[in-house]
Each structure stands twice: as C-alpha cells, then as structure tokens.
Amino acid sequence: MPATDPFNVVFLGAGNIMFGSDEGPWNHSARFEKKLGDRFRMLAVVDPNLPRVHQTIATKRTDPAVRHAYLNTEVYGTLDDLIAAYKGKEDTIRVFVIGLPPAFRGGVTTGTDFELRVSKAFPNAHLFIEKPVSTGSLEDAFKLGEILSQNIPRIVSVGYMMRYLRAVSHVKKIIDEQKLIVMATNARYACAYPSCMKPDWWDKSLSCGPIVEQATHFCDLSRFFGGPVDLGSVQARALEWNEPAGKLTKIHPGVKEETIPPENRIPRATTAIWKYKTGAVGHLTHIVALQGASYSCELEIFADGYMFIIEDPYNTPRLRIRSPLSDEEEVIVCKDDDPFLEEVSVFIDAIENKDNYIVRSPFIDACETYALTCAIRIASERK
Incomplete structure (x- = not known):
C-alpha cells in the first residue's frame, strides 16, 4: 500500500x-x-x-x-x-x-x-x-x-x-551489460551568459568561478562514467577577461563587472584535460560566450566499439549511440525528461525504503567532484 x-x-x-x-x-x-x-x-x-x-x-x-x-x-x-x-x-x-x-x-x-x-x-x-x-x-x-x-x-x-537523466541511465545500462571500460570522456558546456544575472556568479571570490559553480555538473557526469580521477594529472588553461579574445558585449545590465576587483573576474573560457585512475582520459571545455537564453552542452563517452553522445540535457535531451553493430548512429530523444523530479523521487524512495544505495550522488562522492573542479580552477590560474 x-x-x-x-x-x-x-x-x-x-x-x-x-x-x-x-x-x-x-x-x-x-x-x-x-x-x-x-x-x-x-x-x-x-x-x-x-x-x-x-x-x-x-x-x-x-x-x-x-x-x-x-x-x-x-x-x-x-x-x-x-x-x-x-x-x-x-x-x-x-x-x-x-x-x-x-x-x-x-x-x-x-x-x-x-x-x-x-x-x-x-x-x-x-x-x-x-x-x-x-x-x-x-x-x-x-x-x-x-x-x-x-x-x-x-x-x-x-x-x-544530471545523473538522473534517462539518457545517462541508458548509457550506464549498456556499459554495465557489455562490461565496457570507458576510454575517454569529452565534455562541452557553453553557457548563455546574458541569463547569468546574479552578480556573485561573476565574482570568483564569491562563487569560486564558473568551473566550480556551473561546469561542476559536467565534471560530475564525466566522473560518473570515467570513475576516479588522478588529480595530479589535471592540466588546464583559461581565456581571461582582460585578454583580446575575452571581451563580452551582452553582460546583463544588473551585473556591474567593472566594480569587481580585476583579480576576481571570471575567465571566459577554460579547457582542461586529466587522466582517470583506469588510464582513461578526460577533457572539459567551459565557455562563457553564447547570447540569447539557451545553453549548448554535450558529453561524449567512448569505449571499445562504442560512442555515446548526450546532448541538450537541460531541455530535450538526445542520446546518440554508435555501437559495433553499425556505423549508423541510433538517436534516442528523451522527451519530457525531468531529472530534477527523478532525483527528488529517488531521494524520497530511499528514505521510505531505507535504501541508501539508490541515491546516485552521495556527499563523499560529490566531494570528489568538488576536488576535480578545484584542481581545474587552480591549474587554469597557474601562470
């Protein structure tokens, strides 16, 4: 009942x-x-x-x-x-x-x-x-x-x-069933920066910057598939606000970036690479560049014989799969997917069924994601 x-x-x-x-x-x-x-x-x-x-x-x-x-x-x-x-x-x-x-x-x-x-x-x-x-x-x-x-x-x-997306669950299922070991992950997160209206978001001393605050979702998904990261392997570079390519023209009028101390202003692009402890490689690019309202985000996962691409996770997620069966990609459109509802639902089910193991993001594991984002930020700021 x-x-x-x-x-x-x-x-x-x-x-x-x-x-x-x-x-x-x-x-x-x-x-x-x-x-x-x-x-x-x-x-x-x-x-x-x-x-x-x-x-x-x-x-x-x-x-x-x-x-x-x-x-x-x-x-x-x-x-x-x-x-x-x-x-x-x-x-x-x-x-x-x-x-x-x-x-x-x-x-x-x-x-x-x-x-x-x-x-x-x-x-x-x-x-x-x-x-x-x-x-x-x-x-x-x-x-x-x-x-x-x-x-x-x-x-x-x-x-x-995002761990609760149907596309993510489907990829996990195939990896487990086929006993695959992920070889590489490649994440891209391009935000529509005019919609970033909170002044704190633009100040690294308050938000820790866009890798820790925003790209954390794709660092987390990368870890979810690739496994533990060798933090000593992390390398990163950033395009800073004061470099010629870093000029933005559509920052929200409620954000007065000129009032933020120069050393605390966020980078416009960050790219990072790392090794997983399995030997696999990971890559992330975060970009503060798009205008309008829609973000452009995707994650690629490669394993022997397989390519998985998760696209548009915030809106109508799509999953593209290439397998050993064919060079043609299978495309799955996950309409009406609501990972926010799914994570709340799983959390409540875990409480009522006394089953901690169905929660996909326990606190200690989330700390590992925080560690990766911190390592990327530190490496990108290293001169």
Whole structure:
C-alpha cells in the first residue's frame, strides 16, 4: 500500500533553486509537490530575506493544488530561530533541503558548518543538499562527508540532477551489460551568459568561478562514467577577461563587472584535460560566450566499439549511440525528461525504503567532484 502519512519538509534557503525562476527549470518545491502530492507539508522555510519568503508562501497558498502544503508553513530568519522553535519536537522534521549559497555550508568551521549544525540539532532528519558541496576548504568538505556518513540511517543526497537523466541511465545500462571500460570522456558546456544575472556568479571570490559553480555538473557526469580521477594529472588553461579574445558585449545590465576587483573576474573560457585512475582520459571545455537564453552542452563517452553522445540535457535531451553493430548512429530523444523530479523521487524512495544505495550522488562522492573542479580552477590560474 502506498504511504498516506504527511511528509514534513523544511527548506533552508528560499532562492531560485528552491522556488524557481525564469532562468531555468530548477524548482525543488515544485518537484516535492509533484512527488508527494497530498502528503507534502512544508513545515518551515529559513531565509534572512523574510519579505521574499512571506510573498512566496502567500503565492503558494493561492494555488488550490498545493495550498494544503503551505497552510501552516512557518518562516524563520536564521537556523538558530528554527532550532529554538523545534526544541523537543525535532523528529517532526523528516527532510531538510539545503539550498543556501555554498559559502555558508560544506565545512566544519564556524560560518561554513550549516549541515553540521542541522545534523546535530536534528539527528534523525534526512538531507538533500545542493551542489557544489562547498566553495571553501576541500579538506573540511571531506571531513564533513565523513561525519555525515557515520549516521547510517540518514539519507544524504547532493543535487547533481544530471545523473538522473534517462539518457545517462541508458548509457550506464549498456556499459554495465557489455562490461565496457570507458576510454575517454569529452565534455562541452557553453553557457548563455546574458541569463547569468546574479552578480556573485561573476565574482570568483564569491562563487569560486564558473568551473566550480556551473561546469561542476559536467565534471560530475564525466566522473560518473570515467570513475576516479588522478588529480595530479589535471592540466588546464583559461581565456581571461582582460585578454583580446575575452571581451563580452551582452553582460546583463544588473551585473556591474567593472566594480569587481580585476583579480576576481571570471575567465571566459577554460579547457582542461586529466587522466582517470583506469588510464582513461578526460577533457572539459567551459565557455562563457553564447547570447540569447539557451545553453549548448554535450558529453561524449567512448569505449571499445562504442560512442555515446548526450546532448541538450537541460531541455530535450538526445542520446546518440554508435555501437559495433553499425556505423549508423541510433538517436534516442528523451522527451519530457525531468531529472530534477527523478532525483527528488529517488531521494524520497530511499528514505521510505531505507535504501541508501539508490541515491546516485552521495556527499563523499560529490566531494570528489568538488576536488576535480578545484584542481581545474587552480591549474587554469597557474601562470
């Protein structure tokens, strides 16, 4: 019998990734609503921008389809306020969705220890954490991962939603069935930069730059297929903002790049190569160049006799496959694919079935992706 009991959730952070925006398909609240239906209860939202949160909740209450989930939602400005309010009733919260900026999480020191504070105050709650796991100390991120993994019943999932694409699942299935070993991965991520409207995104001191913040998805997918990376093999080069080829003409008017210290301005293109521990090779190119609204992204995976190309993962993903059976490519169009919904669905299923192994992006593994992106950034800035 399907469960019918209320499923209580708290959102830590109320930005675009949590409640949606015009910039992209991300919107965790919509996925929890769809997955849980009448069971979903948003117990509380924690965010310092209280007027925005109150307006968001008020809007949700006008929608008859989801009004039940937000009727009793409480709003808090800080985590300390939430902890105080739930003293003695900690176990009423089943899930925390942590979507505040990575500068405030992913660590074990004061100011970066958000997950640690949540896990201590609410030891039985499960955690869904946005990517990247941190923009701080890599060593501290791994320390946090070790701490979180010690609480075995707790499910922890990191928001690398592209691992849940149907095209990705199909490629994984073929690789496993044919007992293939990946020989090479080649990722390209070209963003439409006028839609990058957050000033922090353009400041490396705040976002860690586009490799850590954005290309992390394709570094993660590359690792998902290629396996562990030899970080000592990473080499990278970058086109900087002040080089002749680095001039951009359509930066969003809300972004005043000239006010960002020159040393903190982001590169326009970064290309990197590395070796996987199997001996396979990996390649990534990230480009801040396209205008309009649509990104251009794809990942190539090669193995003996096989080529897989995953195209347009944000919109209508397509999978092209060439196999030993024919030189002609098989093309699979994955219409109506929603990896955001799938990752939330798997996370909830893992909680209700007490099955940690179905989560495709555990925290420690996400730390390995953070390590790769940091290595690429450092190598690209090396003179």
